[in-house]
Every structure is written in structure tokens, then in C-alpha cells.
Amino acid sequence: MRRSMQEIIPKLWLGPFNCSKDFNALKRANITHILIVRDPGSEGISRAPAFVIAYLIEALEMSYYEAYLIVQNKRFCINPNEGYKLQLRVEYEPICRARQQSESLNYTDQQKSRQGERRRKEPDEGQGGASERLVNLNYVAFGDQAKRRLPGKLFEFTIINIIE
Secondary structure, X not given: OOOOOEEEEOOEEEOOHHHHHOHHHHHHOOXXXXXXXXXXXOOOOOHHHHHHHHHHHXXXXXXXXXXXXXXXXXXXXXXXXXXXXXXXXXXXXXXXXXXXXXXXXXXXXXXXXXXXXXXXXXOOOOOOXXXXXXXXXXXXXXXXXXXXXXXXXXXXXXXXXXXX
């Protein structure tokens, strides 16, 4: 099971790098795009599963624990490091919840701009602060491949389009 890919939810697969080279298996599974999370010196049991957990939290509005259990039940050999677990549970999940609640309030553009004025500007805002760095992902395209590196090199990944 560790050397094969598993379908976590419909159309979302998680597996080792070697599976990305088996085009027959990819076609059988109707996989059209691959996101390769680079995790040098690892078996792919930490960063890639953390990335999938983050996706489930964001896209399906799950809690960290729900997302972790879904991934763990489908692919037994995951073990995100404690830093990733903490970041997903303590930082990322609450941010997603707040964004989802904010979107559900259906504020008008005028109300949104007024709310933004209430907050004091931080001294480093507008000077390459963390929020700007998150938006400015390093992006290099190589034909049908795209490479991105997130700030801090937490995740480095490649997107490959395998449609013929």
C-alpha cells in the first residue's frame, strides 16, 4: 500500500513520486493533473499528506481532525511532522473558518471597505509583509510543467498536466 497511490476523496489521489511515472496507472485512474510536493530525503509521508489535509480543510470545510482521519484512513503511512500538524490545526484551520464565516455574511463592497478602515496599519505593511509574500509565489513555467515555491520553502511543488 505504501508504494501505490490511494484515492483520498473522489478525484484526489495521494501516493509516492514513483506513481507519477506510471502513465498507464494514471490513465486507469482518470488522473489528468499531478501535483508533486517535493520532500527531499523523505518517503513522502509528511509534506504531501499535510498539503492534502490543508486542501480538505479549505475546499470541504473540514476540521483538521476530520481531514487528518480521512487521509489517514485512506493512506496508512502518513506522518506529518509536528510543526505541520500544529500549523494546520492552530493557524490554518481558524483562518479558513473565519474566511468562510466572513463570506457567508454577504457584506457589500462598501461594508467591507469600512471594516478594513477600523484596523490600524502595522508598521511593516506595504513593505513586503507576510501577506504580500504569500501572494507573490515564485512561479516558473517549463512547457507543460509549472513549478512553484512557497515562502519559507515549506512546500515546493510541481504541477504537471498529463492530458494528451
